[in-house]
Amino acid sequence: MMGLPFRSFGTSVWLGLKYFKIAWFKVKLGILALSMVTASFIFFTGFRGFERYLTFIPVSIIMAVAFSAVMLHLVKWSIQDVALFKALGANRGTITLAVLFELTILGLLSSAIGVAVGLALVFPLQGIEVFQSAGALTLTAVLLSVLLGALTGALSVWRESKRTVAEILSYAG
């Protein structure tokens, strides 16, 4: 019995990674959208000076909301697969954890690309100083956005998977 949570975790990781690989069209769109959000964030908050502090909080909130919205949208495309996984005997926890895992990888990958693009955009204007301004605070905002987005997506799957297989399929059309 002790091994059960670990086995279930292993199943979720397997499924999350596999799904990340097979839903490549979705992953590509997700990476594009999320990296653009991150790049914009770095661009608007990467400047030195007082205005940076004025923009940091609202832009961070916008970024977190945008991450959640994109991930929620990505999850909606997979809802039919949620029904199939349930039909094949997967429990809610396994499916939700797999989605959380998949979205976290997607978020981290996208934000890494976004940070690189954002820094490349600001660097010509700010020079080496940009690396100081886009420091720990920025990293925290990016990681929190990834986590919030992944949790939003996973919670939506958790809620959705409470329905019966037939209900999910009719809802997904």
Place this chain on the structure above:
Amino acid sequence: MPGEPVVKLEHVKKVYDGQGKPSSVFEDLNLEVRRGEFLAIFGPTGCGKTTLLNLIAGFDRPQKGRIYVKGVEVSSLPESKLAVFRRRNLGMVFQTNNLIPHMTVFENVELPLVFSGLGRAERKRRVEEALKAFWISNYADRKISTLSVGECRMVSLARAMVTDPEIVLLDEPTDFLDALTVDLLLSSLKGKLMKGKTLIATTHRGRLTRVAERVIRLKKRLS
């Protein structure tokens, strides 16, 4: 010889809410399927064949009545317990196969075993066995999107059988198949692999009813 009832429906009522206008599928359905029996559910499109399978599998719930599968009342089982119950006892072949197109044949058949938490080596052994039983070993590494309809149906059958379930539900298994593939499928349903299993198959064609041990006919309600 078929044994005791393994599936039992008592006074089942199922109504769908079709855009505000309720549409009744079953008013008072009673049915018993015995262990090891091959039952065909025959009827025209829209008479409730798929709904009946969905109710037995616990994919859907009735408004009234009780559904027992292996003595467990699936109609009132919580979703979390239903998943485990299905995994251990039921195999399902969907009308549209419901395979994941970007996954390989091997990975699709492997899925139910992954949810069972089996180790990699055991999964590999069982998947290879199932692929061999349905003559699709050569397709193991092919993506589903590259297969014909008949090949997809065989993959779907292999996926349903890979966990060695006691009850197998087949929704229109002969649909969209050419005569040769139907022969192949029907012979596999009567084959060694299915021995002792309870098979419940829906169909709107006659061929499947000729190999089944019992046929029930559903009529389309005119309400």
